Amino acid sequence: MSKLENHFETEDELAIGVDLGGSKIGIALVKKNGEIEKYIKIPTHAEQGQESTINRIKQGIYQVIEQKDLRINKISGIGIGAPGPVDYKEGVIHCAPNLPGWKEVPLANIVKDEFQIPVIMENDANVAAWGEKTFGVARGIDDMVCLAMGTGIGAGLILSGKIYHGKNNLAGEIGHIIVNKEGPRCNCGNYGCLEAYSSAAGIKNRLYSKINKLKADNQTPPFISDLDDISLVQIFKMAREGNEVVKDIVEEAIEYLGIGIATVINILNPEMIVLVGGLANEGDKLLNPLKEIIYKRAMSSHLPDLKIVFGKLGDYAGVIGAAALFWNYV
Amino acid sequence: MSKLENHFETEDELAIGVDLGGSKIGIALVKKNGEIEKYIKIPTHAEQGQESTINRIKQGIYQVIEQKDLRINKISGIGIGAPGPVDYKEGVIHCAPNLPGWKEVPLANIVKDEFQIPVIMENDANVAAWGEKTFGVARGIDDMVCLAMGTGIGAGLILSGKIYHGKNNLAGEIGHIIVNKEGPRCNCGNYGCLEAYSSAAGIKNRLYSKINKLKADNQTPPFISDLDDISLVQIFKMAREGNEVVKDIVEEAIEYLGIGIATVINILNPEMIVLVGGLANEGDKLLNPLKEIIYKRAMSSHLPDLKIVFGKLGDYAGVIGAAALFWNYV
Numbered sequence: 001m002s003k004l005e006n007h008f009e010t011e012d013e014l015a016i017g018v019d020l021g022g023s024k025i026g027i028a029l030v031k032k033n034g035e036i037e038k039y040i041k042i043p044t045h046a047e048q049g050q051e052s053t054i055n056r057i058k059q060g061i062y063q064v065i066e067q068k069d070l071r072i073n074k075i076s077g078i079g080i081g082a083p084g085p086v087d088y089k090e091g092v093i094h095c096a097p098n099l100p101g102w103k104e105v106p107l108a109n110i111v112k113d114e115f116q117i118p119v120i121m122e123n124d125a126n127v128a129a130w131g132e133k134t135f136g137v138a139r140g141i142d143d144m145v146c147l148a149m150g151t152g153i154g155a156g157l158i159l160s161g162k163i164y165h166g167k168n169n170l171a172g173e174i175g176h177i178i179v180n181k182e183g184p185r186c187n188c189g190n191y192g193c194l195e196a197y198s199s200a201a202g203i204k205n206r207l208y209s210k211i212n213k214l215k216a217d218n219q220t221p222p223f224i225s226d227l228d229d230i231s232l233v234q235i236f237k238m239a240r241e242g243n244e245v246v247k248d249i250v251e252e253a254i255e256y257l258g259i260g261i262a263t264v265i266n267i268l269n270p271e272m273i274v275l276v277g278g279l280a281n282e283g284d285k286l287l288n289p290l291k292e293i294i295y296k297r298a299m300s301s302h303l304p305d306l307k308i309v310f311g312k313l314g315d316y317a318g319v320i321g322a323a324a325l326f327w328n329y330v
Numbered sequence: 331m332s333k334l335e336n337h338f339e340t341e342d343e344l345a346i347g348v349d350l351g352g353s354k355i356g357i358a359l360v361k362k363n364g365e366i367e368k369y370i371k372i373p374t375h376a377e378q379g380q381e382s383t384i385n386r387i388k389q390g391i392y393q394v395i396e397q398k399d400l401r402i403n404k405i406s407g408i409g410i411g412a413p414g415p416v417d418y419k420e421g422v423i424h425c426a427p428n429l430p431g432w433k434e435v436p437l438a439n440i441v442k443d444e445f446q447i448p449v450i451m452e453n454d455a456n457v458a459a460w461g462e463k464t465f466g467v468a469r470g471i472d473d474m475v476c477l478a479m480g481t482g483i484g485a486g487l488i489l490s491g492k493i494y495h496g497k498n499n500l501a502g503e504i505g506h507i508i509v510n511k512e513g514p515r516c517n518c519g520n521y522g523c524l525e526a527y528s529s530a531a532g533i534k535n536r537l538y539s540k541i542n543k544l545k546a547d548n549q550t551p552p553f554i555s556d557l558d559d560i561s562l563v564q565i566f567k568m569a570r571e572g573n574e575v576v577k578d579i580v581e582e583a584i585e586y587l588g589i590g591i592a593t594v595i596n597i598l599n600p601e602m603i604v605l606v607g608g609l610a611n612e613g614d615k616l617l618n619p620l621k622e623i624i625y626k627r628a629m630s631s632h633l634p635d636l637k638i639v640f641g642k643l644g645d646y647a648g649v650i651g652a653a654a655l656f657w658n659y660v
Contacts, residue, residue, distance in 0.1 A: 160492070167600060180510065189630070256511075266507065269500040300519070306497075
């Protein structure tokens with residue numbers, strides 16, 4: 001390759017990032033500086049089955065490429081963030097709670113066979129962490145925990161500058177820190193996991209239990225419309241608006257979240273905790289009480305260099321992080 | 331270098347390992363296959379001050395070298411395990427709870443100036459972990475937590491085949507996993523740390539509290555001779571011999587230890603947990619109930635490849651691990 005061609009490649013280098021979720025698939029063409037050149041969002045239609053979803057991914061990628069009128073050989077590769085444990089070396093999704101029927105799916109090879117360019121796949125929490133490290137709030141940070149909060153609580157761990165996977169690519173399950181051995185049952189089957197207190201699903205379960213208890217005691221439970229579909233953001237809003245029952249449960253959720261994060265800090269001594277997901281919009285209303293607990297509960301030796309911040313890539317963390325798997329990733 | 335000389339060097343390569351403790355200093359000449367060629371153990375005499383202890387280390391090293399009648403240039407280097415947080419890049423001991431007055435001591439450079447060969451220093455928990463990985467029970471294991479139990483509870487983390495240090499070389503404080511937010515006060519100032527339940531110091535404090543409570547209730551507390559100086563091994567023995575008060579506290583200690591280890595497993599997905607320190611002699615009497623709790627409490631997905639074992643280097647883990655810092659260490 002001539003020097004000129006090499007220069008051209010460096011300036012214009014592009015990668016495709018795919019953010020595969022249970023309800024939506026984000027697909028973007030991303031420049032090497034992290035800018036999104038083109039972005040589409042399509043429904044996953046997981047209920048139509050695995051093959052249908054995979055075809056939608058392929059069509060979405062074609063759509064992004066064609067709209068840019070790009071030749072495929074101008075693209076470094078396709079990065080995929082998948083919603084479940086992933087064998088990143090083999091490019092296989094082991095399973096995905098939000099994609100019924102997906103078991104040991106070699107998605108990376110399927111996509112590679114179609115487009116004949118390199119494909120890398122990672123778990124979505126790892127992808128978000130890598131996005132924040134490469135182009136977001138954690139640039140230059142080598143030891144970082146990127147905590148994704150939503151229905152569940154997961155994390156991507158960046159340790160010594162790299163994604164840390166663990167023996168079976170299952171590292172980062174910080175939602176399953178056991179914060180109270182006598183605590184409520186968690187989806188994992190265990191009791192008293194952080195997730196059972198502080199995730200959207202956990203908080204909802206706590207609310208259901210509390211409402212049932214109030215009813216059993218012949219007291220009037222608070223009115224909550226659409227409890228089944230309520231989001232973490234809505235729950236936090238109700239607590240702020242003075243609903244006492246919700247407020248108690250949210251305060252407990254934040255306390256245990258702070259304690260769980262303090263445990264992670266004591267074990268890993270990270271430089272940064274990045275919070276991503278639905279709660280990122282809460283801002284200081286969440287961050288201030290959370291920091292107060294963390295600063296009280298983590299070892300003082302571990303605090304001086306520590307930063308606790310929200311991610312800055314927002315909804316695009318998935319596609320940007322997936323594309324960024326082609327840059328600086330090892 | 332000729333092939334013959336090279337062969338000779340490989341066969342005979344040696345390093346010195348120094349295991350600096352609060353009461354004893356172990357110093358050994360270690361062969362590249364992990365065998366100890368020569369070992370001495372001398373008192374630290376920490377009460378005589380820092381300079382005195384450093385001189386004892388130097389004299390000990392000379393003693394080991396002279397007894398082997400070695401020229402110093404036959405030795406790859408001197409590895410030091412230090413009892414406190416260490417800046418391994420600069421070779422500085424930040425502080426050492428068991429070495430009064432030691433603050434920001436550049437011990438690696440001091441020893442290097444004396445012997446004019448490379449010196450590497452690491453925290454003692456990291457050194458033990460590295461020893462078990464290089465020559466002990468964890469050969470070939472890349473993701474491993476080496477849990478050192480004694481007065482406190484610390485750990486060396488081997489992640490992706492390397493010692494993981496964290497931002498300030500403080501990673502591995504698994505004694506400060508918060509297992510019960512309402513729990514007893516810990517030496518770190520926090521409440522409900524694992525160490526407050528399951529370390530020798532924590533168990534003793536629990537015993538004191540229990541004895542005082544029994545006295546206050548006009549009940550007869552169990553007779554325990556020399557409670558101040560009792561070791562973890564003695565406490566476990568009393569529990570097995572049927573002392574009910576001690577038994578309850580020890581069972582709680584094991585339960586919380588299992589829960590803390592389950593938390594570490596969920597976060598890091600290691601392949602192996604290695605238990606070292608005073609408890610290693612307990613064998614299956616400790617390991618069986620501990621495993622039962624871990625297998626109940628950790629995520630089932632994280633268990634299939636997991637091994638939970640005692641270290642096999644025993645009292646020599648420190649000197650062997652310190653010498654091994656010159657081999658395969660990065």
